[in-house]
Amino acid sequence: MSARRVAVLGAGIMGSAVSIDLARRGFDVTLIDRESEPMAATSRWNEGKIHLGYLYGADPTLATARHLLPGGLLFTELLSELIGGDVDGHATTDDDVYLVHRDSVVSADQVGATFDAISALVRQHPDAGRYVVDVSEARAAALTPAELRAVAGEDIVAGFRVPERSVDTRWVADRLAGAVAAESGVELRLGTTVLGVEQRDDGSTPWRVHGDDGYEERFDVVVNALWNGRLPIDVAAGLTPEPPWTHRFRLCVFLRTRAERELASAVVAVGPFGDVKNYNGRDFYLSWYPLGLIAQGTDLELRSPEIPSGTDAEAFVDGVRVALERVVPGVGRVIDDAEELTVEGGFVFARGRGALDDPRSGLHRRDRYGVQRLDSYYSVDTGKYSTAPWLAGRLAAEIAG
Numbered sequence: 001m002s003a004r005r006v007a008v009l010g011a012g013i014m015g016s017a018v019s020i021d022l023a024r025r026g027f028d029v030t031l032i033d034r035e036s037e038p039m040a041a042t043s044r045w046n047e048g049k050i051h052l053g054y055l056y057g058a059d060p061t062l063a064t065a066r067h068l069l070p071g072g073l074l075f076t077e078l079l080s081e082l083i084g085g086d087v088d089g090h091a092t093t094d095d096d097v098y099l100v101h102r103d104s105v106v107s108a109d110q111v112g113a114t115f116d117a118i119s120a121l122v123r124q125h126p127d128a129g130r131y132v133v134d135v136s137e138a139r140a141a142a143l144t145p146a147e148l149r150a151v152a153g154e155d156i157v158a159g160f161r162v163p164e165r166s167v168d169t170r171w172v173a174d175r176l177a178g179a180v181a182a183e184s185g186v187e188l189r190l191g192t193t194v195l196g197v198e199q200r201d202d203g204s205t206p207w208r209v210h211g212d213d214g215y216e217e218r219f220d221v222v223v224n225a226l227w228n229g230r231l232p233i234d235v236a237a238g239l240t241p242e243p244p245w246t247h248r249f250r251l252c253v254f255l256r257t258r259a260e261r262e263l264a265s266a267v268v269a270v271g272p273f274g275d276v277k278n279y280n281g282r283d284f285y286l287s288w289y290p291l292g293l294i295a296q297g298t299d300l301e302l303r304s305p306e307i308p309s310g311t312d313a314e315a316f317v318d319g320v321r322v323a324l325e326r327v328v329p330g331v332g333r334v335i336d337d338a339e340e341l342t343v344e345g346g347f348v349f350a351r352g353r354g355a356l357d358d359p360r361s362g363l364h365r366r367d368r369y370g371v372q373r374l375d376s377y378y379s380v381d382t383g384k385y386s387t388a389p390w391l392a393g394r395l396a397a398e399i400a401g
Contacts, residue, residue, distance in 0.1 A: 004028065006399070007209045007219040009194050009233065011038035013172070014382040015225035016180050017392035020082050023185025025400045030219070031186055032211065034193040038180045039173035042227045042346030043385065045252065047275050047285045048169040049267075050075045050091075050132060050386045053118045054098060054140070054162045057111045058270045058364035065118045067367040071387030073127040073135075076167070078389035083175040090171040091132055092279055097143070097151055097266040099327060100158040104271035105359040108158035111270060115140035115160055122163075132165040139163075151264045153326045166265065168279040169385070170254065189215065194229075196236040197222050197377065206376060207237075221399055224379045228347040231300040239374045244353045244362065247302035249295040251345040252287040253320055255338040266328045270364070273356060276328050284334055288323040289356070291316070292345070298353060305345075313343040349381065371395055 004027055008019045011033035019031045035041055049055065051072040053065025080086045098115070100108045119138045122128055128136040143151070143159035152159055180186055192211040200206050205218035224233050231241045252275075260281035268274040273289035295305040308316050317335065324331040335341070351369060352362025369383030370391070378395060382388050 004220040006221040008223045010226035012043035013388040021396035023183045029186045032189040038177040044173040045344040045346045048167040057114045058106045063367040071390035075386045083179045091167040092265045095161040096164045098160045099156045101271035106270045135163045221376045234379045248348040251292040254342045256340040257337040258339045291319045
């Protein structure tokens with residue numbers, strides 16, 4: 001009996017991980033993506049936070065932290081199995097510093113109380129010892145006034161050290177793309193944009209996948225793992241999306257310095273969001289959400305915006321520098337020392353609506369993600385980058401079962 005044929009739509013971290021897992025279970029997998037190589041879009045261009053839940057300090061229910069923890073705690077272990085190597089030297093080594101902006105939607109006292117509750121969840125979790133570092137004694141430590149002034153600017157009113165780490169997504173993208181290419185059970189169909197998936201009722205192979213370049217093929221199973229464009233394909237397949245949702249596209253800055261630089265990995269959270277990631281002293285990620293959010297919408301799909309280049313990219317970097325210097329002094333020196341600098345971006349999908357400066361917004365929670373199923377068609381809302389390998393493994397086991 002021949003192996004069941006599976007189409008995986010989207011070669012980001014979710015699609016790549018589930019393709020490898022299914023192929024290793026004996027499935028015949030075709031991985032389809034519009035880019036020229038796997039891991040070339042959103043999964044390559046983000047901060048790579050390995051979530052424990054602290055980013056969602058405006059969710060007092062702790063539902064987000066509970067949902068994120070299983071995948072975050074096992075992220076590096078599962079990623080290592082997929083790529084055949086560990087992340088040493090490509091993940092941040094110090095605790096993240098979470099900074100509370102003066103315009104935060106949640107007070108510093110509320111943030112501290114929520115962080116304490118999240119830390120308790122982390123300590124109690126049976127996989128706490130399997131994170132990038134052992135977090136079985138996790139604590140969120142409030143910064144003293146002197147410590148705060150040493151790392152934060154004038155717009156910051158409080159800060160906390162939390163035991164979260166981040167991984168360099170460009171390094172992961174290269175390794176995971178190599179692992180996909182080396183997997184004999186995975187056929188890559190690149191440069192193809194999927195236009196639709198239709199269910200067949202003639203007793204033949206149940207799903208027909210067709211693309212913009214005339215591509216058409218039938219499969220036993222379809223996994224829709226697209227970051228953007230997932231919902232229109234779901235509708236074509238007969239699966240009704242569950243509202244509410246919001247699509248966003250945000251820009252960020254990736255750079256490599258000439259020499260090693262000391263700068264804390266910091267997150268400005270629960271208000272005007274911003275990120276500084278120092279992966280290894282020379283590779284950095286910078287974002288300032290109010291400036292980087294260049295497109296959003298609530299339709300089935302968000303049109304891809306144009307990534308700025310030339311003088312427009314320079315103007316964006318200058319804006320990020322000015323904004324981040326007010327919250328994390330020292331960013332300007334890192335930018336000035338850059339030998340390589342890239343402005344890129346990616347899509348964000350969330351089951352919620354509203355603005356991040358509104359405390360009532362559903363975007364302050366991220367516990368409503370996972371897999372929807374229609375017969376042997378699966379639509380995957382990955383949730384967060386760090387939950388993808390864990391969710392991919394669970395989905396592959398379900399399909400195999």
